[in-house]
Amino acid sequence: MHDVTAAQRIATTVLQAAREQGAERVERIDLALGAMTMLDPESLAFWLEQILRGTVAEGAEVEVEQLPLRVRCKDCAWEGEVEVPDDPIYHLMPFAPKCAVCGSDEIEVLGGDACVVRRIRVTGAAEDD
Amino acid sequence: MADTNAPDRGRDIVIDVDLSKRTSELADKNLALLKAHGVRGIDVLGSVGSGKTTLIKQLVRRLKDRYAIAVIAGDITTRIDADRIEAEGVPVLQIQTGGACHLDGEIVRRALGRLDLDAIDLLIIENVGNLICPAAFPIGTQTRLLLLSVTEGPYMAVKHPVMVRQADVAVINKVDLADAMEVDVTQLADDVRSVHPQIKVVSIAARSGEGIDGVIAALEL
Numbered sequence: 022m023h024d025v026t027a028a029q030r031i032a033t034t035v036l037q038a039a040r041e042q043g044a045e046r047v048e049r050i051d052l053a054l055g056a057m058t059m060l061d062p063e064s065l066a067f068w069l070e071q072i073l074r075g076t077v078a079e080g081a082e083v084e085v086e087q088l089p090l091r092v093r094c095k096d097c098a099w100e101g102e103v104e105v106p107d108d109p110i111y112h113l114m115p116f117a118p119k120c121a122v123c124g125s126d127e128i129e130v131l132g133g134d135a136c137v138v139r140r141i142r143v144t145g146a147a148e149d150d
Numbered sequence: 151m152a153d154t155n156a157p158d159r160g161r162d163i164v165i166d167v168d169l170s171k172r173t174s175e176l177a178d179k180n181l182a183l184l185k186a187h188g189v190r191g192i193d194v195l196g197s198v199g200s201g202k203t204t205l206i207k208q209l210v211r212r213l214k215d216r217y218a219i220a221v222i223a224g225d226i227t228t229r230i231d232a233d234r235i236e237a238e239g240v241p242v243l244q245i246q247t248g249g250a251c252h253l254d255g256e257i258v259r260r261a262l263g264r265l266d267l268d269a270i271d272l273l274i275i276e277n278v279g280n281l282i283c284p285a286a287f288p289i290g291t292q293t294r295l296l297l298l299s300v301t302e303g304p305y306m307a308v309k310h311p312v313m314v315r316q317a318d319v320a321v322i323n324k325v326d327l328a329d330a331m332e333v334d335v336t337q338l339a340d341d342v343r344s345v346h347p348q349i350k351v352v353s354i355a356a357r358s359g360e361g362i363d364g365v366i367a368a369l370e371l
Contacts, residue, residue, distance in 0.1 A: 026250070026254075046160075048159065117312065141165060143161060
């Protein structure tokens with residue numbers, strides 16, 4: 022869902038870091054995308070490319086690592102990965118993970134709900150101080 | 151300016167920012183701001199046509215003598231809702247999201263900057279008509295009020311579990327039309343509680359004003 026919003030936030034984060042470091046070019050952007058975010062890596066990369074046109078990060082290589090959804094069951098304490106089904110219905114209603122062992126939906130999400138800008142590779146400036 | 155990393159061009163800058171956390175951080179800041187100014191914030195969530203504006207008008211009518219109220223009305227493009235609420239004689243700030251299907255912490259932060267928070271003590275925020283996306287974008291109010299109406303059919307609670315779980319008060323609107331819609335209000339209320347046992351559920355008919363006092367009690371206003 023909100024791929025454009027996410028792409029805009031990623032672009033803002035990347036360009037701010039590049040500016041702070043006095044970078045002339047951003048060559049590469051490393052992202053990590055949790056399964057629970059429902060963000061589509063291809064769509065995200067597409068929008069990011071469009072938004073970054075005309076900036077120092079135009080044409081940067083975008084690398085997306087996909088992270089599985091990891092949960093802990095509050096009822097039976099099971100911990101593990103839960104598959105997020107690739108079903109269009111979850112663009113209309115949020116996916117509610119269930120415990121793989123007891124079926125409870127009292128679930129604590131341990132990981133896989135984040136959209137992280139990990140690092141960028143830049144050229145130019147820095148090491149002045 | 152020297153290119154220090156010889157074979158591999160450039161250098162890595164570690165960022166490690168979780169943008170999904172940023173969403174809740176913004177909400178936390180908004181909440182802190184409201185609290186610092188002694189403002190109670192209520193986020194009103196419901197589908198298009200569920201009766202959010204009518205409910206807010208009824209609340210304002212009954213509460214404006216006891217509270218200094220301001221309203222933020224979120225909409226994609228129009229200011230119909232703002233005009234309707236303004237007729238009640240309280241300041242209304244219309245936010246047009248320009249396409250976004252939800253308010254978010256950033257939009258609300260900017261709106262709060264345009265209000266005199268010291269001059270108000272109750273802020274009602276009408277979210278964009280949508281029960282899916284706002285669940286992922288907390289805006290930082292003390293209370294989230296979920297509005298369902300029987301004209302949306304009997305499955306609104308079971309279809310929006312994430313939203314129901316996040317809400318503090320669930321209001322079932324248009325109960326005067328329940329028979330015509332063949333919707334069992336008791337069942338709908340049970341569905342809400344089965345997803346979120348601690349939630350307060352109130353039935354109303356916003357147009358006639360039936361049950362509005364129950365909403366005020368549930369909001370502890």
